[in-house]
Amino acid sequence: MNRTGEGAGTLEEEAATTTVEEAIETIRQGGMVIVVDDESRENEGDLVMAAELADTESINFMISRARGLVCVPMDERTANRLNLEPMVRENTDLHSTAFTVSVDAREGVTTGISAAERAITARLLASPDSSPEMFRRPGHMFPLIARKGGVLKRAGHTEAAVDLARLSGRSPVGVICEIMKDDGTMARFPDLVMFAKTHGLKIITIEELIRYRNRKEKLVEKVAVVNLPTEYGDFIAHAYMFVLEEMKDKIHLALVKGEISPDREALVRVHSECLTGDALGSLRCDCGPQLRAAMAMIEAEGSGVLLYMRQEGRGIGLLEKLHAYELQEKGLDTVEANEALGYRPDLRDYGIGAQILADLGLKRIRLITNNPRKIIGLEGYGLEVVDRVPLVISPNTFNEKYLKTKESKLGHLLHLKDIIG
Numbered sequence: 001m002n003r004t005g006e007g008a009g010t011l012e013e014e015a016a017t018t019t020v021e022e023a024i025e026t027i028r029q030g031g032m033v034i035v036v037d038d039e040s041r042e043n044e045g046d047l048v049m050a051a052e053l054a055d056t057e058s059i060n061f062m063i064s065r066a067r068g069l070v071c072v073p074m075d076e077r078t079a080n081r082l083n084l085e086p087m088v089r090e091n092t093d094l095h096s097t098a099f100t101v102s103v104d105a106r107e108g109v110t111t112g113i114s115a116a117e118r119a120i121t122a123r124l125l126a127s128p129d130s131s132p133e134m135f136r137r138p139g140h141m142f143p144l145i146a147r148k149g150g151v152l153k154r155a156g157h158t159e160a161a162v163d164l165a166r167l168s169g170r171s172p173v174g175v176i177c178e179i180m181k182d183d184g185t186m187a188r189f190p191d192l193v194m195f196a197k198t199h200g201l202k203i204i205t206i207e208e209l210i211r212y213r214n215r216k217e218k219l220v221e222k223v224a225v226v227n228l229p230t231e232y233g234d235f236i237a238h239a240y241m242f243v244l245e246e247m248k249d250k251i252h253l254a255l256v257k258g259e260i261s262p263d264r265e266a267l268v269r270v271h272s273e274c275l276t277g278d279a280l281g282s283l284r285c286d287c288g289p290q291l292r293a294a295m296a297m298i299e300a301e302g303s304g305v306l307l308y309m310r311q312e313g314r315g316i317g318l319l320e321k322l323h324a325y326e327l328q329e330k331g332l333d334t335v336e337a338n339e340a341l342g343y344r345p346d347l348r349d350y351g352i353g354a355q356i357l358a359d360l361g362l363k364r365i366r367l368i369t370n371n372p373r374k375i376i377g378l379e380g381y382g383l384e385v386v387d388r389v390p391l392v393i394s395p396n397t398f399n400e401k402y403l404k405t406k407e408s409k410l411g412h413l414l415h416l417k418d419i420i421g
Helices: 011-017 020-028 056-066 076-081 115-126 157-167 189-199 206-216 275-279 287-301 318-328 334-340 351-359 372-379 400-409 416-420
Strands: 033-036 045-050 067-074 103-105 135-145 174-179 203-205 220-230 233-242 252-257 266-272 304-309 364-368 384-389
Touching: 020 033, 020 045, 020 157, 020 206, 033 157, 033 189, 033 206, 045 056, 045 157, 045 189, 056 067, 056 115, 056 174, 056 189, 067 076, 067 115, 067 157, 076 135, 103 115, 115 135, 157 174, 157 206, 174 189, 189 203, 203 206, 206 351, 220 252, 220 351, 233 351, 252 287, 252 351, 266 287, 275 287, 287 304, 304 351, 318 334, 334 400, 351 372, 364 372, 372 384, 400 416
Parallel strands: 033 203, 067 135, 266 304, 266 364, 364 384
Antiparallel strands: 033 045, 045 174, 067 174, 103 135, 220 233, 233 252, 252 304
16 A cells, blocks of 8 residues: 655655645555544544555554544445445434445455455445445444535535545545544644654645635536616626535626726625625624625726625624624624634635636736735635725724724724724
8 A cells, every 4th residue: 555655755845735636646546645624623634545445454554543433435326326324314413424324345254344354345335336235234334425515515524535536536435534642532733743744644634625626626607697787887797606506596696897808907896795784784794885885996997896705694694693693792702703603703715706706707806805815715716816905994883893803803904093093
């Protein structure tokens, strides 16, 4: 088994420079990589490899060095073909990990527990020629069913393993094992870096895999184009759908003014949906005034794009935003409220928005924003932000604390001292 692939480097090089492309190539060659999820989720690392290339050495390495549960993530189609039913009727797992009934290969194994026999079962699960009757149930290998859409729909190790196997050209079935420390507790990122150094492994994060797929795959589809006269001027509304979206009425809108082309620097505002602020005139935020000011700026420019993204409540949705408001009424600020509900301060993803702008033909943009992270987010997907255009909104009695929190904790460039005095 070639766990490291070619060109293994130092700890610093491996931890800092491993790319998703390198990880995919390692998987393709039969090696394994460490995949780390978000610190706000499990904050754990799993060994990941392609199931069709599992052997005694690789499974024994997982059992003896990583020490976690050895599982076999697979796409839904494979699970259905093998009649792998859910382990339980009601899944109460913290992250809804989709375990099926456990299995062993029926032929070529005795008890099914040895590293060699678990490798046989893993390879059989990955084989396109396998069938349900080739497995005994229950067994010692634990299949997991990945969500359709992979890490773009669920940022878990199950989906990451299936994505990596598929991207490497292998069967969409992986083998994973959580990495534990010598004392039996879960290894966190510093421990995982040391584990990688010791064993010559590469590390990637699920976040990096998400960005990779957003860059490499076309994930948006234009579904409608209409004229949209507004009180700010005439626009053309381009409606886009995320191809993996389950809610078919969740449409992102690009309001285009005038002529835009790759050769021109376009004035662009990427605005996240806020029903309470945009439509109902809520004074708790600055979203409504920002939306109206941006449309007026683009109209005055004579050309540009306002991209209206369906990412309510910085990505947590309307109901959870209202729950956050309840917590804010008890004294928490907007960041603390999100964290109390179990969310990061900002869950928005700019990959889909960047793809929409690219589909419209934009390459170089002047971005209307006070949020430097939005610039980084869009540039990470190939757009060049040549200028940041500030959006100055005066605070009111109801949103002053909210704006101060955005400035102090989220890094927004609001210059409130200059505005308030």
